[in-house]
Amino acid sequence: MPERLSAREALALVTDDFTRLPGPPAGESGPDGPLAWTGYDASRARATARTGEEESVVVGHGTVGSTPAVLIAFEFGFLGGSLGERTGDRLEAAHTYARTHRLPVLSLVATGGSRMQEGMLALTQLQRVARQSALTRAAGLAQLAVLRDPTTGGGWATLGAGADVVLALPGAQVGFAGSRVRPPDADPAAYTAEAQVAAGTVDAVVPPGELRAAVALWLGLLTAPSAEPAPVPRALGAADLPATGWDAVRRARDPERPRARAYLDAYFTRRAELGGDRGGGRDPGGMLCGFGSHDGRTIAYAVQTGTATRPAGYRSAARLIRLADALSVPVLTLVDTPGAANDAEAERQGVGAAIADLFTAVATARTPLTTLVIGEGGSGGALALAAPDNTWATPDSYFSVIAPELAAAILKRPADQVRATADQLRVRPQDLVALGVVRGIAGERTVSPPPHG
Template sequence: MAEHGAVRALVEAIGRDFAEFAPPPPRTGGDGPLGWPGYAEQRARAAERTGSEESVLCGRARLGEREAVLIAFDFAFLGGSVGQDTGARVVAAFEHAREQRLPVISLIASGGSRMQEGIRALQQLQVIARAGLRAGEDGIPHIAVLRDPTTGGMWAALGAAADVVLAAPGARIAFGGARVRSSGEDGDDFRAEGKLADGQVDRIVEETELPGVLTELVSLLHPARPAAPEPAPVPAALGSVTSPETGMRAVERARSADRPRARDHLDAYFSNRFEIGGDRAGGRDEGVICGFGEHDGRVVAFAAQTGTATTPAGFRTAARLIRLADRLGIPVLTLVDTPGAANDAAAERAGVGPAIAEVFGAVAGARVPVTTLVIGEGGSGGALALAAPDNTWVTADAYFAVIAPESAAAILKRDPAEVPELAERLKLRPQDLVELGFARGIIR
């Protein structure tokens, strides 16, 4: 059986009724644009070995109740390399997705641009990147699956540009392939596990789990949505129903280890959800949970703080989630719970100020409605960045303040014994936030 059968088996396992697209007319004949000696024979041998005329298989299939466009690379065909005809097929697949309003799933295993076609091959990175960008601007989601290996141009122009990035366990993923890297390193930094730790991959998925995971994602991110979605409903209260008597009591309740946390609220709110993680710039913050879920039959995006100081990676991940939801027309729910932004030297080096600015900008620029529930600590600008202007609610277990009362005492050079008095002066209780016009109401 031709080796290409393995790729066809993969796409047929992922989706039912796979139908391959008719490829665009070939542009590369003979020994190609460079007249590379023996190139025609190389392509002929690859075609005989794999049963395909090119390194990519494109078509559409049904995943659950939805359809999607699939772009699958065949590493057995000249290392999954990209030439002019490969690029034309990928572009045509994205165009079909735009016309039919279907999500795109790219299954990548590629060594990069095809050297036998030189600069004509390298230019395909621009062509493919532009096709993906145009589809994204039209609200078409792109899910990439990084298989072994994914290196060079298809990591940079296709895989890393996807909205959600999955990876096979142990897959080699790097811009420079092992044979051309300046160092002899080949550890986790160049594999799926390292990319996950560095926030460049959302999840590592076993091949047996891939059909179910992709079906769930296609269901959540499918682009058939109303032009103006309704705001996400406010989650129900899970903790106290009575407001705190004093400011200090509000702070103590918000800091209590016994009150409901973000995962408790997400579990109660969503019937199912898919989490994404990482800022795509080398960072991951486990204290910020982002993703998409289903609530009463509707898809809602979420960004939730879990009570820790939020790092630059956490803010950038939240901004990434909000921008993606806005592009796909999905309403956003944010859960605020942080003592504040991380303020150590590592946070400053990683750009905590610009990262917070990204979230402020994402919320301010969102065309979809953003709903916020403050479920615990609302620590200054690090909490405010995720709060929706004019649509913020608060639980009875929460507070929100321009500064923590202990920090206020330090700044004012007051005795620590005066912290409770400062908590009163800050007017940070839930009922104070409603009275001052910051919150719309207390969820009980």
């Protein structure tokens, strides 16, 4: 069982600079709280004596790395870190301070959920917290959560899962159902931080000794808006253009061609990766999403890795684009896929709906998007990630309405007509420029697209 940290110990993991905000004035309430729950006042008094805290959350501001932030730390020793009316008062005050001072919010969560002794008045604090989070997001301010042991109930379903980026300490109990309210035959392994990473709801598990650096990296990247489009990466592979359509296809499929990670390594000096689609899935082999630093600017990225992209990959990309849009961070996408996954499981996971959602995210984004086709551009599964009017291509790439082999099959042509079909489809980079599908061909030097606006 992981160590359960106090609020002060949790704060010490991420900052040496913390100033408490004054607690809001307590509202009027009779003895033993709003429900006159016998013994409630005594329970609170014992919790204060034991923890040194007057409520289940500590709120304030400080600096993490070089980024000022509002910090919220739950004290699990105070009635199980439960949420009551006074908790809601403090959380609202923290978010109000963040919006007033234009600061991101970092929540160090450890809670068992809503406070029984306050009944429905405690439960409605979840609506209050959700509203404050929504107002902070609408203000263009980032929210980061670190899940400690345990994070369950409404605290997980609001401050935890509702954050823009979610990290967790190893082995932390994480789940909507706490240990005392689960079915007796429930698998405890499903209620862990590691299981939530596999389900795409937590982005990463971070050991305590690495937490400060990880949080500082994320806060630094998420608090650097920019109005300028991401520069087009330089091409890392072949410099000469393909002679035929089939030559373009063959080169794009070459296993030695530079892939997405090579481009990310060359483009960014540092980066942090998002871990899932927030809908129950991950596609680490097909889509990589995150934020990175390029020439001192933060740029978000969603990149395909050369394999068939699964539904979770498209949903992860849509999540990335919407988050970047909310934070006014430009987006770079790299297209490289033979197409969307077309197996039965992909259909059961809603591949069509996932692609549709990504098309919508791209079409409605206000932040500038830049796309580079670095390999295969296979049909709608590739086009969904492409920026309208700002897509570029490398010399060793192609883009096609469908793979030449499949096009030939649809047209009922024999196998020996596949190469001729590739020529007819005009899939070469230079063909795409002539057709107006891409803006240009990336060379050895980085190309800067025109200003966004």
